[in-house]
Amino acid sequence: MAEEKQTTTTTTVSRHSEVGHKSLLQSDALYQYILETSVYPREPEAMKELRDITAKHPWNLMTTSADEGQFLAMLLKLINAKNTMEIGVYTGYSLLATALALPEDGKILAMDINRENYELGLPVIEKAGVAHKIEFREGPALPVLDQMLEDKACHGSYDFIFVDADKDNYINYHKRLIDLVKVGGVIGYDNTLWNGSVAEPADAPMRKYVRYYRDFVMELNKALAADPRIEICMLPVGDGITLCRRIS
Numbered sequence: 001m002a003e004e005k006q007t008t009t010t011t012t013v014s015r016h017s018e019v020g021h022k023s024l025l026q027s028d029a030l031y032q033y034i035l036e037t038s039v040y041p042r043e044p045e046a047m048k049e050l051r052d053i054t055a056k057h058p059w060n061l062m063t064t065s066a067d068e069g070q071f072l073a074m075l076l077k078l079i080n081a082k083n084t085m086e087i088g089v090y091t092g093y094s095l096l097a098t099a100l101a102l103p104e105d106g107k108i109l110a111m112d113i114n115r116e117n118y119e120l121g122l123p124v125i126e127k128a129g130v131a132h133k134i135e136f137r138e139g140p141a142l143p144v145l146d147q148m149l150e151d152k153a154c155h156g157s158y159d160f161i162f163v164d165a166d167k168d169n170y171i172n173y174h175k176r177l178i179d180l181v182k183v184g185g186v187i188g189y190d191n192t193l194w195n196g197s198v199a200e201p202a203d204a205p206m207r208k209y210v211r212y213y214r215d216f217v218m219e220l221n222k223a224l225a226a227d228p229r230i231e232i233c234m235l236p237v238g239d240g241i242t243l244c245r246r247i248s
């Protein structure tokens, strides 16, 4: 190939990727290496237990991955988060990662339409001694956010908000969360690479649910990139997570 006749540097890059990027995640084996070398050996016992319980659940593909859990824990500690929110709990893997990372007096307002799945993981969260940090609200998150916005004391009160729920509402969440997160605080939107479908042609074969949410995710990605109230960083961790730091 013509590229292979170019300089060593260019040849190295072109061997990694047809579009010349330097992303390190070139193979499943490399991902496995990350998990086995740096994630699983440091995963708290309770999170491993919750991961094992979740693996037996029929919707287990929804769970946050272990490397993303580790990433969230590190981020929360780096920003000294104390008051946090999570939209989309499922069995609670990211919730437990958050609860373990927060200080003793840290708080998480956790919302999900499904209490049953949350209760599957709850005994592990209780055993880990962090359940007191969690206030779980069953039901759709949007009305709760609207109610909170009526209370001025809630404005700018969150250090960190993790959104991992109905992708067709992410834009609606963002419209509200931007006022609830403090200036300097962070909102993390999960699944912003949506199974890689965001980079696929519109007519490419995809599973039905991937196709349905794809446009919503792409619309969100454009809206976040254009929002002057935030700084953003899209990371290829898990299914893609976009961090938004509120600046005004």
Ligand SMILES: C[S@@+](CC[C@H](N)C(=O)[O-])C[C@H]1O[C@@H](n2cnc3c(N)ncnc32)[C@H](O)[C@@H]1O
Pocket (backbone or CB within 6 Å): 062, 063, 064, 087, 088, 089, 090, 091, 092, 093, 094, 095, 111, 112, 113, 114, 117, 139, 140, 141, 142, 164, 165, 166
């Ligand atoms: C991808 S899962 C969350 C995974 C979770 N963060 C974890 O670590 O396992 C998405 C969750 O969003 C919840 N959900 C869907 N629509 C919602 C809504 N309108 N409000 C709150 N939660 C919602 C679903 O019930 C589901 O449990």
